[in-house]
Amino acid sequence: MASSPAAKKLRIYEVAKDLGMSSEVIQQIAKKLGVEVKNHMSTLPADIVEKVRAELGKEKAAVREVVVRQQEHEAQRARDDRQRAVAAQQAAQNAQIAAAQAGRAAGDATARRRSRSTRSSPPRASARPWRASTPRRAVASIAGTRTKPERRPRKARSCACRSSSPSPSSRT
Numbered sequence: 001m002a003s004s005p006a007a008k009k010l011r012i013y014e015v016a017k018d019l020g021m022s023s024e025v026i027q028q029i030a031k032k033l034g035v036e037v038k039n040h041m042s043t044l045p046a047d048i049v050e051k052v053r054a055e056l057g058k059e060k061a062a063v064r065e066v067v068v069r070q071q072e073h074e075a076q077r078a079r080d081d082r083q084r085a086v087a088a089q090q091a092a093q094n095a096q097i098a099a100a101q102a103g104r105a106a107g108d109a110t111a112r113r114r115s116r117s118t119r120s121s122p123p124r125a126s127a128r129p130w131r132a133s134t135p136r137r138a139v140a141s142i143a144g145t146r147t148k149p150e151r152r153p154r155k156a157r158s159c160a161c162r163s164s165s166p167s168p169s170s171r172t
Contacts, residue, residue, distance in 0.1 A: 008046075009043035009044060009045055010043065010049055011044075012030070012037060012043075012044060013040040013041070015049055015052065019053070019056060023040035024040075026052060027040070029052050029056065030042075030044060030048065033052065035048050
């Protein structure tokens with residue numbers, strides 16, 4: 001709002017609206033400054049309004065500093081994580097290279113034996129050829145065994161709604 005030469009007292013809700021904040025926050029700040037306020041309709045003199053604005057500026061600056069520190073901390077953490085990932089990747093590459101060199105040093109004879117054994121052996125026949133492709137129920141029926149127990153018939157339950165006493169409508 002525009003300041004007039006004859007400064008009028010502003011209500012807390014008006015100050016809050018100008019600053020884009022809730023009236024409860026303005027009330028708390030005014031109480032912190034030593035002004036007695038009861039609700040959002042209480043009035044504040046112009047000098048107190050300026051003090052409230054200055055206090056808000058200080059709080060916003062403090063919040064900005066905290067946010068900047070958090071962002072710097074997160075950026076440092078991300079850099080550290082990237083460095084750890086690169087170091088782990090390099091270690092894995094070094095391990096692969098060492099394993100490859102050790103495999104070559106052990107000789108090609110082992111590799112030749114492996115390749116011969118896989119080529120010469122015939123495919124393995126299963127002892128139960130029906131086992132791999134047939135569902136369990138069919139397997140059970142082939143074998144002559146049950147998969148589930150037979151169900152017994154349910155017992156008749158007595159309840160209040162099926163009692164033998166006549167209903168009120170049939171008494172007439």
